[in-house]
Amino acid sequence: MKKIILMLFCSIFPLTSWPQSNPIIKPALSSSFQRFLQHGGADYAAFDLGNVRLQIPRAVMAAHGQDLMISHIGLQLDPVVYTNLSNKNNAHILHSLQRFIKDYNFFQTHKDQIATCFESRVFEKNIPYASYLPKEVNTLYIGEVHQVPGLAGEVAKLIRSLPKIYPNRRIYLATEFLPAAERVPFAEGSLVLDKQTINQILMNEYFPTTEVLYAAVAAGIAVLGLEPEQAIWQKLHQKTHQQPTEKMYEDFAVSFEGMRWRNHRWAQYLRALRAADPEALIVVYAGFGHVGYHRDFNLPSIILDKSFVILFTTPIYLPLNNPFFRYMREEGVIGAAFRNTKQAKLVKSWRGSTPYNKIIGADMAVILHSQD
16 A cells, blocks of 8 residues: 655665765765754744855755755855855745746645556566556656666666657767767767767766666667766856866866756757757756655756656665655555565656646656665
8 A cells, every 4th residue: 555654764675774885975965954943033043154044944954954955955065165156046946946846836735646646567687668658748857876786787777668669760879978069059969879988978987877878779769968077167267267177077076067067058058959850859868856746946947848857866865855855655566576576676657747747846656675
């Protein structure tokens, strides 16, 4: 039986540990979270965002304060280093926090309807993607959590199945995990068609996501790099008036302003590819933060075509993908089938068309056990 359970800091399955790739994140953020709760009035917790004092309802902070620390407050840019970029970023954080509060109130009002709209199934072997993917779709968005063992292998299975699911269409894989050819928005020479070229571009460095790129070219799917690395370095140099460091690059890239800027640059490449081949299926493979419907500046909202978003994740990352996953718990046969088998794959999808996919962020979620 499936239902919404209201409980604090409880994900779809018990959240017993934090990502081992960043072991210091929990204590560092917890101390800041406590400082927020010490300010404000009876109904609101207050904190400073740049030169603005914000107030967030204590009910929201009690349920999702830690989530907001990770997804919003922790993504501020140092104003000493980034000057006007920091101000822009703070404005985006403020807007996104306001949006989250609105979504929180909507979710609380409609949680029972949302629960009945979900369908869950567990597979121990191959997921029948053909039964989930729509026949009419222009852009298929695949959002993942970076550096989680096992996810790329499942994404590669999906990629290999696409030529059979869409037999009469040309398919392109446009991806964050390959640098863009930045001279023009799109040219035939920008397409990567073989494994050797992938290795050359990545300078023979192998990443988990490289498995997906290999699977694409092996299946006859051309690959297009989306990440404008040189343009990011140039922008940072122009805006900060100093030689950017790797840390500056990473801080900007994951900030709200950085995500906005990158997604709009990616959209230029995707529109140019669409113009070159109007009938093609374009598959966008990137971090979920770029493609989730609930995120500000998400690619589907920029491109505005017939889209379908799939999230690939593991239980521990669900609250980071979207805090509202904390309220969704699989019980009974479905929950036991997933927890009891390491190879089990939980697929959550919607029962028909629904507006609730926008608040959750995806049309379909594939939840795996991390293959550590």
